[in-house]
Amino acid sequence: MNNHIKELIKKLGKKKVRTEEEYLITHSFDAMRKKFPPEVVVFPETTEDIVKIVNISSKHDIPVTVRGAGTGQTGGALPVKGGILISFTKMDKILEINTTSGTAIVEPGVITYNLQKEVEKTGLFYPPDPASLKTSTIGGNVAENAGGPRCFKYGVTKNYVLGLEAVLMNGEIIKTGGKTIKNVVGYNLTDLLTGSEGTLAIITKIILKLIPKPESRAVARIGFENLSDAVEGVTKIITHGLFPSALEFMDKTAIEEVNSVFPFNYPEQTKAFLILEFDGIKEEIKAQLLKLTNLFSNEKITEIITADKEEDMEKTWEIRRNISGAISKSNLIKVNEDIVVPRDKLVDTVGFVYSLGKDFGIKTIQFGHIADGNIHTNFMITREQQKIIRTVLTKLFEFVVKSGGVLSGEHGIGIAKKPYIPLQLSKTEIELQKNIKKLFDPKNLLNPDKIF
Ligand SMILES: Cc1cc2nc3c(=O)[nH]c(=O)nc-3n(C[C@H](O)[C@H](O)[C@H](O)COP(=O)(O)OP(=O)(O)OC[C@H]3O[C@@H](n4cnc5c(N)ncnc54)[C@H](O)[C@@H]3O)c2cc1C
Known part of the structure; x- marks a missing residue:
């Protein structure tokens, strides 16, 4: 030994x-x-x-x-x-939920969903909701700065991280931030560690901001006859005074993939779904749903279904959450990207991905947090196509960067997107980031070979 x-x-x-x-x-x-x-x-x-x-x-x-x-x-x-x-499976305790300060202190191994349920018992709310929330940990969410459907209205994980305890590679324990909402003392190390993908320090405690739990919620699913109408529908919704807490998109292949593994009913001619959630005061939600229905009454839609019972809302969200599971059952290899573009470039980007797939003979599946401009772009490839995927991804990322977008909105770089970093960041920007890594971890022992 x-x-x-x-x-x-x-x-x-x-x-x-x-x-x-x-x-x-x-x-x-x-x-x-x-x-x-x-x-x-x-x-x-x-x-x-x-x-x-x-x-x-x-x-x-x-x-x-x-x-x-x-x-x-x-x-x-x-x-x-x-x-x-x-x-971190043994460091999974919720150490404190403080309703007066509106904060929680947790160990990193707490499962996100378990924290949300405990917080909601007190009348408070922890919004970040990655689709993996029933299995992923708060530590992993913080290290990846995870997002999710509700992030359109409520922001991503970092918007809720007030402070951290972390162990540095020299064995020292540091504390960043605290329980206060405001803090401008020195550089913001809390934000630096959030999203650092476990490469700078080991997070051992997390102080989270909690907000009041919305009184009620409701969900709507709209089926579109044309994909572009669905994508353009996002702007229509946002510019007509509607403020959904979540606004998600599924293209036809995503719908078909889920339906083949977890069958559900929908009109055959549907080419895309938008799934929306509204939360807040009951009467306000009713008014928003009515406005939504009126807004799309003259559009080429195949259905508009609304739900406010927990069970029915869950059924709608399960369709969205089941996409990854359904795709994973495919015989093809999934290459999963999570590009983000400014919303005015969404129509072009979704179209570009289709033509890219067509040009290279690759099946594509697109879905995701469309109101954030964040599209999960999946290329389903054969073993032989592994040889060309780097070319395909380079073309995708070049297009995204040219459109003012970014390579990753929530999944991080890890080892998967490492080769493409120079498409986004300049030499100087990369060098600056490498120097930050050196400062925290001079011997390059903590999660080596990631990001750069
Ligand atoms: C089906 C499915 C759906 C998903 N949906 C979403 C989504 O909607 N939004 C989203 O953002 N992501 C999503 N993800 C990706 C993933 O769930 C998130 O990145 C999540 O935050 C990872 O958490 P984890 O606990 O599994 O972390 P891990 O995968 O175990 O680790 C992720 C990173 O965090 C680091 N890390 C973990 N704990 C610590 C710690 N205590 N200190 C320092 N570093 C640490 C690790 O070193 C690693 O770099 C999805 C994944 C799947 C499989």
């Missing part, structure tokens, strides 16, 4: 340090589906345990990678250089 593993066992106890094959295999992949087994998986229970792990990593020059639930789409939690993998 290697010295660093012996030392981990000595300092943490055998129960927290696992080298059995079943642990190594089950911690070797995430939703990107590449495999990189670690040498050892460690299950810390306290911040002090993390400090011990980091000190051993530094002393023996062993890479260390952090993992929440492993739902990341870009390989962020993969131990690409082997070494130590830290799993």
Whole structure:
């Protein structure tokens, strides 16, 4: 047994340090589906345990990678250089929900959905809602700055992170931010660590902002005869005084994929869905739904369904949430991108993706948080097409950047999008970011080979 593993066992106890094959295999992949087994998986229970792990990593020059639930789409939690993998499954406590300050303090391993349910019992609300919320952790959400359908109205994870406790690679514990909404003391390290993909420091506690829970909500699903009408419908909705908390899009292939695995009813001639949620005061929601129905009454739509019962709303959202699961059952290989463009470029972008797919003979599936300009663009490829996918993605990203957009809205860079970073950032900008990494992690041991 290697010295660093012996030392981990000595300092943490055998129960927290696992080298059995079943642990190594089950911690070797995430939703990107590449495999990189670690040498050892460690299950810390306290911040002090993390400090011990980091000190051993530094002393023996062993890479260390952090993992929440492993739902990341870009390989962020993969131990690409082997070494130590830290799993946060045992640091999953909600330490405090304070209704007076409107804050929660949590350990990183808390499942997002579980936190939301506990918070809602108090009359407060934690809005960020990645579609993976029933499995992903708050730590992973913070490290990826996760978004979700509700982010159109409520913003992304970073808008709710007030403060952090984190362990640096020199073994020191830092605290950034705090419970206050306002804080302009020095640089904003909370924002720097949020979205840093586990490459700068290991987050051990998170202070979150909570807001009042909306009294009520309702959902609407609109089917369109033409794809472009659906995309243009977004502007129509927003410029007519409607403010949905979520506004999602599914193209025909996304609808068909879900329907083939989780059947549901919809008019055959539907080419795209918009799914909307409204929240707030009951009467206001009713008025918004009425306005929405009137707004589309003269359009080429195939259906407009509204729901305000929990069960019916859930059924509509399940259709949207089931897309990834349905696509994963395909025999083709899914290459999943999450580009963002300014909303005035949405129609062109969705069209560009179709023509790109057509030109290269690749099936495409598009869906996502359209009101944010964030489209999940999936290329479904055969083994042979793996050779050309880099060319396809380069063309996609060049188009996106030229349109004033970005390579990734929420999934991060990880290892998946690393080759394309120079399409977005200049040499100077990359150098500046690399220097930040060096400052936090001079020996490049924390989640090495990610982003750059
Ligand atoms: C079906 C499906 C739907 C999804 N939908 C969405 C969506 O709507 N919106 C969205 O944003 N994402 C979505 N994702 C992507 C993914 O769920 C998110 O990126 C999520 O935030 C990852 O959380 P996790 O706990 O699984 O983290 P992991 O995948 O385990 O890790 C992700 C990154 O966080 C780092 N990390 C984890 N914990 C810590 C910590 N304590 N300190 C420092 N770094 C840490 C890891 O090192 C890694 O780089 C989806 C994924 C799937 C599979």
